[in-house]
Amino acid sequence: MIQIAPSLLAADFGCLAEEINKIELAGAHLHHVDVMDGMFVPNISFGPVVIEAIAQAAKKPLDIHLMIEKPERYLADYLKFKPKYLTVHFEATTELANVVATIREAGSGVGLSIKPDTPVAAIIPWLDKIDLLLVMSVEPGFGGQKFQPQAIEKISEAKAYIEEHDLQVKIEVDGGIDAITSPQVIAAGAEILVAGSAIYSQSSYAIAIEKIIG
Numbered sequence: 001m002i003q004i005a006p007s008l009l010a011a012d013f014g015c016l017a018e019e020i021n022k023i024e025l026a027g028a029h030l031h032h033v034d035v036m037d038g039m040f041v042p043n044i045s046f047g048p049v050v051i052e053a054i055a056q057a058a059k060k061p062l063d064i065h066l067m068i069e070k071p072e073r074y075l076a077d078y079l080k081f082k083p084k085y086l087t088v089h090f091e092a093t094t095e096l097a098n099v100v101a102t103i104r105e106a107g108s109g110v111g112l113s114i115k116p117d118t119p120v121a122a123i124i125p126w127l128d129k130i131d132l133l134l135v136m137s138v139e140p141g142f143g144g145q146k147f148q149p150q151a152i153e154k155i156s157e158a159k160a161y162i163e164e165h166d167l168q169v170k171i172e173v174d175g176g177i178d179a180i181t182s183p184q185v186i187a188a189g190a191e192i193l194v195a196g197s198a199i200y201s202q203s204s205y206a207i208a209i210e211k212i213i214g
């Protein structure tokens with residue numbers, strides 16, 4: 001089953017609880033929560049204080065995407081929300097074994113993300129240790145960017161390896177996902193689709209979600 005994880009980055013933070021309620025009623029499976037530190041990516045979003053408010057309003061699970069340098073410094077601050085997935089960037093840490101162990105011990109799913117220029121080959125040794133591979137189809141940092149089609153080939157490559165080795169890793173894709181790009185990434189093997197502007201910019205979130213995941 002294809003799941004949709006609307007990116008709260010595109011929501012109206014002036015009425016966050018209402019937005020969370022609306023998107024859940026519209027069919028969201030997960031809330032994608034983008035944490036940006038202004039170092040790993042050239043933008044700053046929010047951290048645990050805001051996620052506390054999100055967690056209180058949300059009934060659906062959280063899918064937290066850490067776009068931060070050395071995420072090992074802050075894992076506990078996000079694991080306390082018991083996210084379904086806590087995702088770190090392959091490029092952001094030299095402590096990946098410890099990061100994976102810490103997330104797993106806390107009971108959250110282990111997510112690993114790669115930027116557009118990082119090849120799938122780089123994370124192959126980690127695929128049997130994680131639950132989620134997040135393939136970025138834009139440079140992380142900002143919503144509303146254009147989908148980079150080379151993500152399709154990367155998803156296919158990862159999917160082939162996952163199937164060949166009978167692994168239980170789900171592939172998630174994030175960046176420029178809309179009604180045009182979603183069929184392409186689904187055909188390639190993505191099972192969780194993150195979409196921000198294509199959903200939160202619309203008057204009906206339910207129709208927007210329906211257009212993306214059918």
Ligand SMILES: O=C(CO)[C@@H](O)[C@H](O)COP(=O)(O)O
Nearest residue numbers: 140141142143144176196197
């Ligand atoms: O992580 C990010 C951006 O870094 C994403 O989650 C975006 O927020 C998705 O936004 P759209 O491309 O769907 O507008």
